[in-house]
Amino acid sequence: MRLQTMSSTRSEGRSFLKWAGGKTRYADQLVAAAPPFTGTYREPFMGSAAVFFELAPPKAVLSDANPELVHCFRGVASDPKAVMGKLDEMPNTREYFEEVRRQDVDQLDAIERAARVIYLNKTSFRGLWRVNQKGKFNVPYGAYDRPYYNPSTLLTASKLLQGVEIRESDFGGPLEDASEGDWVFLDPPYIPEGGYSDFKRYTAGQFHDDDHERLAEAMRQADKRGVFLTLTNSDTDATRAIFKDFEVRRMATRRDINLQSAKRSSWDLVFTNYELSGREEELRLF
Template structure:
C-alpha cells in the first residue's frame, strides 16, 4: 500500500493503524466490487486509504455527516473559514465553552460544521460526546497549540467528490446496498467491562441488541445478496457468538483513548468477514 492518509478529525476508535488489514480483507472478499459502503464511517480512515470507484459513507451522527457534506460542497471556502478559528485567542477555556454554547444553540448547518471541526481539535482527547438531550458536552482539551489539518481537509474534500454521504440508521443502509458493493462496519464496540462505555457520540446509543441485529444483517447481505460484509469489534464471548457465521481473524490493537497509562494496553480485536465462498 502507498503512503497512508490521515483523517482530518481526531476520533476515538479511528482505524488509521488498521487500514492495511482492513483493505486487504475487503479486496480479498470482493475483487470485483466498485463501491465501498460504510454504515459507520467515523473519521473516514478506511475511505481515505482504499481505492474504490464510489463510496457510500454513512453515520448516525448528523453533525459529522453535515461537516463532510459542507467540506465536499465548498472546500476552499470551508477550509478558509475554519482556519480563522485556529488562533491563540481561541485556545482558552472561555473561548472554547463560548463556541460550544454557540454550537449547541445553532441551527445553521455551515456554522455547526465549522464549530464541530474547531471543537474536535480543541476538545478533550478528540472525543465526540452528547448528553441524552443531544447537547455536545466534551470539555476543553488544554492543548498547547491545536493542529489545523489543512492538508488533510483538502485531501478528504478531493476524494469526497466520489462519495455519497448519508445520515441514516444502519438497517436503512443495509436496505439500500448498491449492486457490486462490499461493506465495512466499524460499529461502537462491545464494552470490555461494565464501566468501559461512555455516553454515546450520537443520540440513541448502540446496545447488545444492535450488535446482534448488525450481525444478522451482515449474514443476510453476504449469504442471500452476495454482498460481503467485514465487521470490526472487540474479541469477546458475545462477539464470537453473534459472528459465528463469519470467518474470524484476531489482531492486536493498541488502545490510546484512556487518559491513564495503564489503560493503553494492547487488546484483541476481531475481524469478522461474512462472505459466501
C-alpha cells in the same frame, strides 16, 4: 456462506478527524484485507472514515447516525477552503470552547457547522465526541496546543469525497441498499470489554446490545445477497457469540483513549464473510 479471496489498493488520503475508535492506525491492514469487490464501497459507521480515505474507492456511500459528523463531511466536501477560513477565526481558549459547545447548531450555516465539529474534535478532551440524551455535546475542554487542521490533508479529503454520497442514517438502510459485489465495512460502537469502555454515546440514541444483534441479522441478510462484509469489534465472548456466523481473526490494536498506559494494548476482532486464510501474517491478523 460464500467465501472469496482478497484484493488490495492504496491511497495517499487520510482522515482530517481523530475519532475515538477510528481506524487510522490500522486502515492499511483493513484495506489489505479487502475482498475483490466490483461494486460500491459502503461505510455505515463513518466515524473518521479512515478506511475510506485509505482505499479511495471510485464509488462510495458513507453514512452515520451522528448528524453533526455528516454535516462536517458534507461541508469539507463542498468548500474546504471556507471551512479552513472559519477555523482560522476560532481561538483555542476555554471560554471560546464553552461558547462553541453551547451553540445551537440549527442556527449555524453549513460551513460554520462543519468547522464546529473539527474545532471541538481538536480542542476537546482526547478528541472525544460524546453527547447526552438530548444530543448535546458534553466533552470538557482539552487545553491542547495544536493546529486544527492540515491544509493538505483537508484538501485531499475534499477531493476524495467528490461524488461520494454522504448520508445521515442508521446502519439498517445502507446495509439493505447493498447489493451483490458491494463491500460494506462496519466499525460500530464496540461491545464494552469491561470497566470504562463506553464508546456508544456518539448520538442521543446510543448503541446497545440489541443493536448489535440487529446488526448481525442485517449482515446475514446482506451475505445472502452476495455482499462482501467486514466488521471490527471488541474481543469478547459476547462479540464472538453475536457474530458467530462469520469468519473471525484477531488484530492487535491500541486504545489511546485509556488513561492507564498498561491497558492500552488490546485485540480487536475482524469478522468477514470471505476467506482470509493464507495471509494472516502479512495482514497482521491472527
